[in-house]
Amino acid sequence: xxxxxxxxxxxxxxxxxxxxxxxxxxxxxxxxxxxxxxxxxxxxxxxxxxxxxxxxxxxxxxxxxxxxxxxxxxxxxxxxxxxxxxxxxxxxxxxxxxxxxxxxxxxxxxxxxxxxxxxxxxxxxxxxxxxxxxxxxxxxxxxxxxxxxxxxxxxxxxxxxxxxxxxxxxxxxxxxxxxxxxxxxxxxxxxxxxxxxxxxxxxxxxxxxxxxxxxxxxxxxxxxxxxxxxxxxxxxxxxxxxxxxxxxxxxxxxxxxxxxxxx
Ligand SMILES: [Zn+2]
Numbered sequence: 001x002x003x004x005x006x007x008x009x010x011x012x013x014x015x016x017x018x019x020x021x022x023x024x025x026x027x028x029x030x031x032x033x034x035x036x037x038x039x040x041x042x043x044x045x046x047x048x049x050x051x052x053x054x055x056x057x058x059x060x061x062x063x064x065x066x067x068x069x070x071x072x073x074x075x076x077x078x079x080x081x082x083x084x085x086x087x088x089x090x091x092x093x094x095x096x097x098x099x100x101x102x103x104x105x106x107x108x109x110x111x112x113x114x115x116x117x118x119x120x121x122x123x124x125x126x127x128x129x130x131x132x133x134x135x136x137x138x139x140x141x142x143x144x145x146x147x148x149x150x151x152x153x154x155x156x157x158x159x160x161x162x163x164x165x166x167x168x169x170x171x172x173x174x175x176x177x178x179x180x181x182x183x184x185x186x187x188x189x190x191x192x193x194x195x196x197x198x199x200x201x202x203x204x205x206x207x208x209x210x211x212x213x214x215x216x217x218x219x220x221x222x223x224x225x226x227x228x229x230x231x232x233x234x235x236x237x238x239x240x241x242x243x244x245x246x247x248x249x250x251x252x253x254x255x256x257x258x259x260x261x262x263x
Pocket of ligand 1: 237238239240241242257258259260261
């Protein structure tokens with residue numbers, strides 16, 4: 001599933017490539033005909049991300065809301081617009097870009113009040129301007145749930161998925177089953193700092209890379225898939241060599257190192 005860095009990068013790229021010119025909007029697949037018609041001929045005023053949710057304002061009284069879910073893709077096919085390939089829910093054509101949306105969980109027009117309802121349920125987003133870190137800290141401190149599960153909870157921190165949560169806890173040396181409430185203030189600060197740092201790197205590079213270039217022996221730009229993570233889908237700890245273990249937390253498996261992340 002795309003994590004928050006993907007959606008923030010998407011918002012940035014939509015803003016950069018569609019600019020202020022009127023956009024041709026249509027639904028090649030036909031499932032979003034009326035929604036696309038309401039946007040057609042309008043300029044994109046602003047795309048913004050909140051966690052894994054994307055909102056695009058075209059200056060009308062409703063906002064385009066997109067959630068990619070597990071398999072959704074929103075890709076720039078370049079300009080001029082190439083032939084449609086596959087099931088495209090929405091195509092946005094600007095002078096310099098053609099954005100094709102396929103397989104989203106949500107693609108709908110919502111009122112600003114509905115947008116507020118969606119974002120009100122979301123926790124602090126590390127990639128937004130001035131995220132509410134205090135609220136995240138308070139939510140961590142008041143639950144006994146495993147920290148590995150709390151990190152996946154979008155109402156606590158918005159944008160972290162299964163890959164980042166495992167990598168963040170490894171880098172902080174925190175066992176994923178520890179009760180969230182047991183984290184010290186310093187540990188929470190470290191978790192938050194790693195979250196911001198890693199998501200920013202992911203947004204900049206367009207892929208999740210958590211390993212230290214000095215440890216791997218090459219810059220991030222030249223890392224292979226085998227180089228870029230510490231624990232997610234890995235077998236042995238890159239740092240101590242121990243066999244990694246897996247726990248089921250928050251309904252999904254999380255890898256960890258029993259030595260570097262003691263219970
Ligand atoms: Zn280790």
